[in-house]
Amino acid sequence: MLTIRGVNVFPSQIESVLLEFGDTAPHYLLIVDRIDNLDVLEIWVEMNQQLFSDQVKKIEDSEKKIRKAIEETLGINAAVKLVEPKTIERSEGKAKRVIDKRKF
Amino acid sequence: MLVKQISVFLENKSGRLAEVTRVLAESNVDISALSIADTTDFGILRLIVNDPETAEKTLKDNGFTVSCCDVIAVSVPDKPGGLAKVLSVLETESIDIEYMYAFVGKAENEALVIFRLDNPEKAVEMLEKAGVKVLSSDKVYKL
Numbered sequence: 644m645l646t647i648r649g650v651n652v653f654p655s656q657i658e659s660v661l662l663e664f665g666d667t668a669p670h671y672l673l674i675v676d677r678i679d680n681l682d683v684l685e686i687w688v689e690m691n692q693q694l695f696s697d698q699v700k701k702i703e704d705s706e707k708k709i710r711k712a713i714e715e716t717l718g719i720n721a722a723v724k725l726v727e728p729k730t731i732e733r734s735e736g737k738a739k740r741v742i743d744k745r746k747f
Numbered sequence: 748m749l750v751k752q753i754s755v756f757l758e759n760k761s762g763r764l765a766e767v768t769r770v771l772a773e774s775n776v777d778i779s780a781l782s783i784a785d786t787t788d789f790g791i792l793r794l795i796v797n798d799p800e801t802a803e804k805t806l807k808d809n810g811f812t813v814s815c816c817d818v819i820a821v822s823v824p825d826k827p828g829g830l831a832k833v834l835s836v837l838e839t840e841s842i843d844i845e846y847m848y849a850f851v852g853k854a855e856n857e858a859l860v861i862f863r864l865d866n867p868e869k870a871v872e873m874l875e876k877a878g879v880k881v882l883s884s885d886k887v888y889k890l
Contacts, residue, residue, distance in 0.1 A: 690756045690812045697754035697791060697816050697863065698845055699784045724788055727758045729810045 645675060645741060647682045650719050654740045657686065660712045664705070665691045670731045677745040684721040686713065689728050748871045749817040750884045751799035752861070755792040756812040759785070767792060767811065774805040779890040780861060782848035793848075795820075795861060797888045819867050820887045822857045822880040823849075830860065836877045837862075842870050859890075 645652045654673060661668045672687040686709075688694075694705045702725065709723045732739065757763045764783075771778065771794075780795040796802045799815060806813045823829040830849075837844060845863040859882070864870045871881050 692812065692814070695756050695812045695814055697752070697793060697814055699786060699791060702789070702791070703786070727756060728812055730758070
């Protein structure tokens with residue numbers, strides 16, 4: 644579990660939001676950082692056939708939809724970045740889904 | 748009349764475009780035209796190739812996100828007002844252009860323009876009626 648700006652976030656919650664955007668939940672990575680004393684969350688989501696389009700505005704729409712769904716479910720703002728498929732590291736056994744860069 | 752265009756999702760980092768062209772070269776696919784739409788984080792590469800099916804398959808096999816859509820190719824006289832004539836037909840028929848790009852063909856005195864439209868079938872019909880030369884897919888793939 645992560646605490647971002649005082650809100651408890653379980654990666655599994657994010658996974659269930661992402662399930663709406665693919666046949667299987669796309670691979671994702673949460674990157675948490677602290678900028679000017681505020682926690683910021685960035686979510687990298689692997690591109691899939693359902694999110695892709697030949698038009699920029701449709702892809703940007705997909706990003707916005709994910710961001711909105713995350714905000715509605717978790718109550719936090721997150722930046723969403725779409726990355727190429729298979730670029731998020733696959734680990735054997737327990738998946739590593741969080742990079743926390745914060746220094747306490 | 749509709750031409751297949753391959754679109755590829757590219758992250759904005761070095762070497763991605765080189766990788767696409769390498770994969771296509773290995774499967775002997777010839778690129779006739781291309782255009783890139785770029786944003787801060789990603790780009791969309793759009794390609795017209797001689798063999799869209801092979802291109803789509805090999806790119807997918809190599810882990811790229813690829814989609815295929817229909818565009819039209821129009822031959823425009825290489826003189827002032829050439830493109831204006833084509834665009835005015837589309838304007839009159841209120842056919843929206845999602846995007847377009849031009850490339851130089853091998854034929855002299857004409858430029859080729861690729862259009863991504865919301866209603867390509869109607870566009871082809873109207874353009875031909877207005878005397879605009881719309882290229883067949885066979886011809887475009889051979890360019």
